[in-house]
Each structure stands twice: as structure tokens, then as C-alpha cells.
Amino acid sequence: MMNVIFAGVGGQGVILASKILMEVAMGAGYDVKESEVHGMAQRGGSVDCNVRFGEKIYSPLIEKGTTDFLVVFELLEAMRKLEFLKPDGCLIVNRVRVDPAPVQAGLATYPDDIEEWITENIGNHLIVDTGPVLKELKSQKALNIVMLGILSSYLEFDEKQWKDAIPRTVKKKFVEMNLNAFSMGRELSRQLRTK
């Protein structure tokens, strides 16, 4: 059984990333469940998707402390979700800071030690800077698929299974861009992990 949480800020595309992972897992013969958030909570708030796959899945929600991969699109959101991560689970986090409204209004401060804290406290982690890749793709929207490409390098499915699932899941005119985004994420992960 595998438990994956995608988390970020409303509008970062966590639902689509989940959908593609589900398609791949179902294609590989697994049972799959997922839970997501719609409506008011999406308006610039914290959002997350739980994806679970395995022989038989009951709960669509992941129990705290049992997440294998916590894939977070924004630094602060990673800190918010840590209680879901297994003690030896893997945290993959995008090096980007999106100020929440209270920080913008000067009512709270955005912590500046997150990366340092992760390095010291989370044994199994990968901090990625997706900025250059997104610049090359000329699309900030491709972040979710870049992150998915990174996650894919940790999972058992082969590249073809992913690349078959993407055209089934994204809009036609974005297929090529997303396939590129996926490959670049996968390559980015390979570079970082062999360092």
C-alpha cells in the first residue's frame, strides 16, 4: 500500500497531479482512492489531495503518520502537513514561498528557516528548485506536472506508464507541454538524487 499527499496553495494544480498518479496506479492493477477539497477552501487557502493505492483500499483519507510521500508545492505548506508523514517517509518540497494573507497584511511572519529545519530534521527529503525548469517551459502552471515527474522517480511505475496517462488526463493542447514538464521533473530529480 502506498500513501501520497500532494499539498500546496489553491490554484497550484494539486488535483490534476493526483488524477494522473491515480490513472497510473489503476493501470498497474491497483485499487485506488483519493480525497480532495473544493469550494471556499480553494480560494487561496491551503489545499491537499490524498492518493492511496494498493491491493484493496478502504479510506480515501490517509491516517496521520502513515504518508509515504509528502509532495508539497510550497515551503510553508510542507510544515503544515508534517504530522501526516511517516517517521521515515519522504518529503519532496518545491523551493517557493507564497505569502499567506496574514503575512501580506503584516499580521504574521513567514518563517525563514524552513529549508534549514528540513535538512536537519527530516532524514528522507528532497528540496527542489523548479524555477529554472518552469522558466524553460514558459509556464508556471506546469509546476504540478514537474513535481509529479520528480515523484515518479521514486515510484515503481516505468516512464511509459506515466507518459501514457498524461494525454488521457490533461487538455489536448497542453499534452506536449505537460509531457515535457514531466520529463524535466524526472531529470531534475535524477540530478539531485545522484549528487
Add this chain to the structure above:
Amino acid sequence: MERKILLGNEAIARGAYEADCRVATSYPGTPSTEILETIGRDYLNIKAQWSPNEKVAMEVAAGASVAGARTLVAMKHVGLNVAADPLFTFSYTGVNAGFVIINADDPNAWSSQNEQDNRHYARAAKLPMIEPSSPAEAKEFTKIAFDISEQFDRPVLVRITTRIAHSQGIVELHDKKNVPLREFERNPKKYVMIPAHARPRHVFIEEQMKKLQEYSSQSNLNALEWGGTKRGIITNGVAYQYVKEVCPNDSVLKIGFIWPMPDALIRQFAEAVEELYVVEELDPFIENHVRSLGFNPVGKEVIPIVSELNPEIVDKALNQRLIESAPPYSGSIPPRPPALCKGCPHGYVFEVLGKLDLVVNGDIGCYTLAVLPPYNAMHTQGCMGASVGMHHGFELARGSEMMRKSVAVIGDSTFIHSGITPLIDIVYNRGTGTVIILDNRVTAMTGHQDNPATGKTLRNEDTHELDLALLAKAIGVRRVVTVDPKNVDEFEKVVREEIAAEEPSVIISKRKCILIK
């Protein structure tokens, strides 16, 4: 057989399609919205529409059922309050072709003003209610609901919660059945509820509910899954999944037939286990019923009555498990509350209302977020349309000078839903308040649905575009001004003028949602 990953709401739409449902109506409301969106997009043989509100949606659906078509109506939990009047009497008239009401509760109020438990409606309105525990069941239960409806001459409530509506799972797809349109027969004793007809219909529905009581225990919508006999857990909906996850060795009775409850099955189960538990979200609905049968289960003393459940709550309550996680971050994590989008037209409005320090009677929509910083510019809000009625109440309580320093604000879709009648009330009863209609040209918060003021239908067909200014004038409001709130100075001038006027006024703040291309 094709298998597909579907959202619970998409699965319900598919179930309606497979059951040869012919008419579907709704008003958008999280977490139910995607049901009609899916029907609108994927199942073109079903006549599908957004109605102005849930009451109308319910009545249109009832009409279609009586006229012989299998019909579905979908709404969120508080929508059923709006539709409660037709609900209670269409219970008396019953159905002709299958009539299925999808009700989506929202434990934890993810996108709602309360956490009401609508299982109580089934008992109060004397209607069968069934409840799936997964997207796959959501499809099957919706299909079966049409059959139950026709077999027992009852509208059938299908209750889901947010974690069913907005979770995805693998669903097996089947072909559409072919269910012909039923004849409509003139039968006033069944369809016209004058007192002389209502009394015998009440006798009839009590008889039907008795039959359903028997049927409930035999229904395969319930599942009895034997594990050990030490502990037995009665559960329903998504809570069943949490129980299966964290208590794999216990015996489980999953109640899919929520009302009437399967008494015989409950007795059989309760008598066979040493310790009896009930794990359910929100109210002790099953628990109290089990008690009424003479058993003494452990329930709400360990399972919270507020918010939604999740695996760790159930695991802690039933297994006393201690959660071990990655270490918690040592710093402080600022919250990230939802907020109006950058460039949102509502933002300009609330900047002005805040600057003028007005009392703001608010309503339901994205703009309710103006209650939060940085605006802090909303002071009351309750339900769809309440802003306008409450605003008039402020005048009755505190005199017309109160109206010189306050406004009501309400979105375009919310105004059409429930704001028109209270505006008539203001005019009729000689009020002098100002109502600002936040016309962003769409029903935004639920994900950009069309409404009568957008000039497009659910299926994006052109239709008459309701003229809100003309409507306000027809009601008798003489002061009606349409203004773009992005012209902040102009907007402020208009607000100052209209609240100063000693007569009712309507300001239409017209600028399209920033998220619309």
C-alpha cells in the same frame, strides 16, 4: 467491463444515466455541484438545468416525476432547507416515475455555514434514505434509488457527505437501462393535497414506511461483515471506510439503508457481539435508534459529534493508538485562510464599505470572505438571501438612521436565489435600506456556473438574460444605479448618495469575476 476513476459526484451522475434518468435539476452548492455539471457535460440524453434555487429545482423535479420521467434533483444540505416545503408534501403525493433526491451534507463545514445532519429529514418527512460509502457505491445506490422510489411510491433521498462527493475511486461502468416514460394519469386524490386528500395519503405513506421497514433489513445496501465476535461496530457512509481501515478484525454492520433503519439486522448483529459500538459522523442518529431497540452501544462518548471523522480519530477512539509522525516543525506556521483573489471585483466594494465604516449585512458567496482581514467588512450573514431581510430588520429595530450607515450586500446568483422576495418586503413595508448586488456575471464560489443573469444555460445555450436593474425597478425601487466598482471613487460616491436617500435603493456593482477569461 469498463472501469473508470470517478469523483463521487461524477459516479452519481453516471448512476442516474444508467438508470435512464431523463430529467435532472439543481442549484449549485458545494459539495453537490459536480453532479449536474457532469450530467450537463456527459449525459446529453438527460434534460438538465440549474434552477434559480433548490425549492424550484425540487418542484420542477417533482413535476417531471409526476409527468412520467425518472428524475433526479441534487443539492447541498442547506439547500434541502430551502426545498423542505415541497419535500414534505411531495412525500404525501409520492411519485409516478422514480424521483431521487441527492442530498450532500458537509461535516466540518468545509464550504458551508453549518454542519446540519440531514438524516433527520428522512425521518421527519417519512422518506426512505440510503447512503453510499464510496464512489462505486454512489453510482450503484443512485441507480437502485430509482427502483425503490417506483416500488414504494416514495421520493428517495440519497445522502452523501463531502468525503464521498469529493473523493475519487474506481467505478465499474454499465450500459444505460431503457425505462420508458410512464403514462401521466389525472389522479387528483394523489396529486392535489387538499386536506381531504392529504389525510388518506398520510395513512398510505405510514403503510409504505412500514413496508420499507421490512425491506430495509433485507436490502443488500446494508452489509454484515463478520470478524471476531468480541467487538461489533455499526457504521455508515465514509465512516465505514475508516472503521475497516483501522479495525480490520472486528465485525462490522454497514448501514446503507439509513431510513427506515434495518431493525432486524441491527438486532441480529447486536446480539452476536460482546461489545457494541456505533461510529458515525455528526449526530447520534444510528446510535439513538439502536438504543431505542434496547441495546447500549458505545458511541458519541468516544466519537465526536462535531466536524468530520477521519482514520486517526477512529483509531484513537477505538484502539487508543498513538500517532507517530515525522517531527513537528519547531517554528510557528502562519495560517493560510482562503481569501478573495487578487483583482477580485468584490475587493473594491469592501474597500469602500470598510472606509465608510458601514454596518454590512452579508450573504453567501465568495464575498463572505470580506469578513476576514484585510477587509473586516461584514457583520451579519446566515443563509442565502438573509442579507436583504436582515437589513430591513435592522431598520425596524433601530430606525431609518441605521440605514444611513449600513448596507446589504448580496451576489447576483444569491439575489436571484432568495434576495428578490425580501427586496419586495423592504419596498412593501416602506423601508429605506440600500442593497448592493455584487454582479460578477457568474455563480463564482461553486466553480463558475451560469445563472439566469448570465444569459446562458447549464449547457451553455443562449437564453434570456435577466435584467437585475429592471427587476429592481419592477419591484418598486426607484433608485437603481449600476456602477463598475473598479472605479472606486465613483463607487464610493454612489454608495454615499444611496445610503443617504430616505427610500429603498439598489446599487448593482457590475464587474465580471477576475477568474473569467
